[in-house]
Amino acid sequence: MMSSIKTKKVKDGSLVWHVRYTYQGCERTRSIGRVRREDAKREQNRVDQCLLEGKDPDQTSPLRLAKQKPDPVEQPQIVTLQDALAMYDKYVSVNGRNKPSTLKSKRRCFGTVPNRLLSKPLIEIGKFDLENWLIEYGQTRDTGTVSMANAYMTTVFNWCIDFDMLTKSPMKSIKKSPVEQQAIKTLTETQAVELLKIAEGNFYRAVFIALNFGLRSGEIIRLTWDDVVEEDGSIRVAARGNKTRTGRAVPAPSPEVMDKILSWKSSDSLPTDQVVPYSTTYYISRRF
Template structure:
């Protein structure tokens, strides 16, 4: 153990030196010798207690790359990893990528999040925060660093975007106008089953049992590869029970389908439909039908809300939509069900007055 000294323009600097198994470990340079001596005492304590960690000199970019290569593929789908990398390269790497991971301070991250609040949503900042936290936690787990600065960083509370939905008449008007377009079956499935866009575009005719009147949700269309892949969550794999009239519509559509392929929703070339074309078509239909423009995902919200209003069954709605937690169903759909709330209020009032 020793205290090393050097002289710079502004004065003297001190740091603790320690040798462990013939390898040299050093503390940070300090203006005051007492601070270096404090580091020396801390080194001794860590060595004798067996808690000493020789921290890595890797940059945050290097650490993030290791996370994306070794850990992310075990926990995320390829599409999600690509999106995470895009976020990282655009928002995190330019600020912290070149820095050694051990040099990043809590207040620096907090400052970045505050600056980003002017241009990014709270959910995006939260996503960036979680990504950095995963990298730090991984390298602590591997005994490469001692501290996780993210513990002391406040991430913004996610403000969920209010969903826009259509009522029954608006839904019927949209479907009527969409019949003239190739994507009609996509919109019909969204509003009649509540499936996610990727689940709809991945559907094959072999996923429907016409005799049992069942539709099996088993795949999701990967936007990047244009191939069928795994679903969002385990609970996303589900069976949708279809009515006789819905089966009739699907049978008729299959008979008249231009391309004799197993894919249900085909482009004009007989391939999987590009989601970007769905968005453009939806904008055009809404304009023609004089309807407020909503997102494609809001068709799913529309179905879920109307389904809950009719059935008044939260559990059935959860299973139909493939939610992993019933709280998600309650948070997203119950507050929209004004009609159901009025009906249940009247039922309770009648019970009390009786």
């Protein structure tokens, strides 16, 4: 072998393959992307073949060619949304711009675009076409998933602008999620009492804290007695491991609730500092 390949871990924890070789006395290292090992080996073989033929591997790299703007002559005269999605998919796949899981998520999302929109010329697609698709997409999905679909499609249209297929993106004036968010439903007092009866036992404390303080399951299982502040009747939520990465103090709705929680400390027989002393937090977080 005239070249070598290696991996490097990046910030998001994924592995990026690199190929190293020497051409005309200069040592080079080039990123192959987030690809499978067999794909990296295939690129290494291509580099070795170029070196044997005296060619510059970088000039004939499929990654370099993919970064070049498509030749206008080779593009269809009328580019439809389906054509644009196919070209975008090929571009991000070859360049390793997305993790495999992200690429799979995008393909699943774009697979829901109706045929009437896919066959429409790119320059004729307007705000209302895309809004209608997002509204249909959100019929069976939450607002967060719809917002992600919005971001995916926005990326595609911005890419089309970069490659001179469009001059303006119709996604620019669309709200993050055109689907109306449903009102949050809360439990009645009777329902809360019934839930506590059902949770009697291992899950009672977790459910009691969730009902009275509105904490997430992960925040509940990480609570220690140092986080329970008796003086001001509140529970402190640490920033570490928190979804929002910010700490906060959540006051108890009544003194009786705080007294109830403090009574658990004196009744605990296990030598633990956890407010919810269960054997495995993984079990609790999944079941809860």
